[in-house]
Amino acid sequence: MTTIPVVIIDDDKVDRYIVQRIVQESDIEAKVIEYKAGDEFLEVLSDSKKRAAEIGTAPPPMLVLLDVNMPRMNGFEVLDSISRELGESDPDYMVVMMFTSSNHAEDKAKAFSYSFVKDYVVKPLTRERLQDVIAKHYS
Amino acid sequence: MLYRFRLGAMKVREEYQIALEISPTPLMMVSRDGRIVLSNKRLNALFGYGEGELRNQLVDVLVPSEIKDFHPELREAFFEVPTNRSMGTGRDLFGARKDGEMIPVEIGLDPVEQDGEALVMVSVLDIRARKQGEAKIRQAIDAASSAMVMIDENGKIELVNELTQILFGYAPGELIGESIEKLVPERYRRKHTVYRMSYQNSRDRRSMGVGRNLFGLSKHGSEFPVEIGLNPIDGQEGGLVMATIIDISQRKQHEERIQQTNEELLRLNTELSEFAYSASHDLKAPLSSISGILQFCESDLEAGNFDEVRENLGRVRQLASRLAGRIEDMLALARTDNVDDGWQDLDLADSVAEIWQVLRTKMSSAIELTTAFGHTDPIRTVPARFSIVLENILSNAIKYRDQSKPNSTVHIETWDDDGVLKISVRDNGIGIPAEHHADIFKLFKRVANTDEPGSGLGLALVQKNVLRLKGEIIVQSTGDGTTFTIALPQVREETRVGGVESRVEIA
Structure with a gap:
């Protein structure tokens, strides 16, 4: 039984719904938090880090599903910002999974150049795929 | 005696x-x-x-x-x-x-x-026979396809052929006895003297200045790129050198043109691969979502959750029509280059009314359109391109309306600016943040956060067509709305009867 929150950052309503439902139907007891854009997530991330620092605890762990192709700020720009936000600290608590319809080799290589990107899922997400990822990183 | x-x-x-x-x-x-x-x-x-x-x-x-x-x-x-x-x-x-x-x-x-x-x-x-022989040699060097200059060991010109005179712009005989440096651009003269003297030691048959760009200097001061061959002539007089000079201006021009074409092709190739990348992604995204939703439909059907199935099929239908729209936009963009550039007279007021009529049927809530026409119909344009431009701008105004405002409005204003037709379309929608103004006309660039993502091609299509109409489009936007201003020069053929009068009318 896992209780880490699943964060989905995707501008597409349907794709967010798909993740919601797959998590619901899995035996994962996780809360799905949706963000329509990267900047919305980054704001919350920064806040929660600050709060954790104030009370002297480690920031809460999370599994982040990040879309690549989004308006304004694309997935790689979000990765850059996360990277800046995390700084030198080892981001053990954060597992980022790219979540995209592009299986372009260059995009894949670029994503894995970030140490906290642990997986790359080509849409659509399936139950099996999500369970694999959870088992791999949280067992 | x-x-x-x-x-x-x-x-x-x-x-x-x-x-x-x-x-x-x-x-x-x-x-x-x-x-x-x-x-x-x-x-x-x-x-x-x-x-x-x-x-x-x-x-x-x-x-x-x-x-x-x-x-x-x-x-x-x-x-x-x-x-x-x-x-x-x-x-x-x-x-x-x-x-x-x-x-x-x-x-x-x-x-x-x-x-x-x-x-x-x-x-x-x-000496008739000798003179004939000399004349034959003269004819031969004059017939040569390159300029020929013979110099002595001190660099003094002994003989030139006709082409040399033509190439460098001198009268017959004018160059004889002059220094060869007279044909060399000023900035190379000193070096040339040194090169010339050291050549006298090797006296080999070769090209001059391999790897360097050589230039000749004409009598009236213009320079031109040349290729020069050096041939020692070992006769009684000693030290003679025959230089053959070829004007390569044309070849250089061709090389430059080929270089330009190559760069253009390279640019187009990059553009094409970017297009293919974005296109494949944008076409694939809705299909991936459809496939994701259909897996739920399967399990819901088995479980008998028909309401859920119905809802998801609605989502699938939306995605399918979004995909169809994107394909339509891509085709429209591809076709833009093939639109017949037939300039015709067009009634702008009628055209706006027609386009609005079509868009109106797709609107979920009423949007008020007001106009203030200051131009004189008909305008001169390519109707197909003009419609694409207006249609996309107006449909964006509808799409990006600000739901938080009680009334959504679109205002079209036109006026004549010294022979240039200006059309501004102002809405009170969500606006475009300033940092995205430079991106909005780019292919596949979407800057709005919306649950109904477009193809990212609409404004690219608008700009392409405005450029084909020899016009310009600029955007101004704040949180209170967006204004696109289009400038379309009213090109009137001079041969057209009454052309001048029409221009005056517009003014």
């Missing part, structure tokens, strides 16, 4: 006569007063005279008429200081034949004294 002397003199002359006759050279003996005392058969034949015909004649009969007048003077000068020499050094000499033909000759003068009388032995060489 006197008699004997005369007799002796006669004898000597006879001896001369024999010597003259056996000589292979045309010869004659001439007295100080210009009379021909003796001439041999070869000389007679050269000038076309019979045996004895020339005796006692004035030598001036053999001299071209234009020289005749001052020839006696020259002759007198010779007798003042008689020396063995060639006549007329540096000048081309001609002899006049009895039949009037002028023949090129070379003349040698040898003073002889006989019985105290100063005479001159004149040898006349027929």
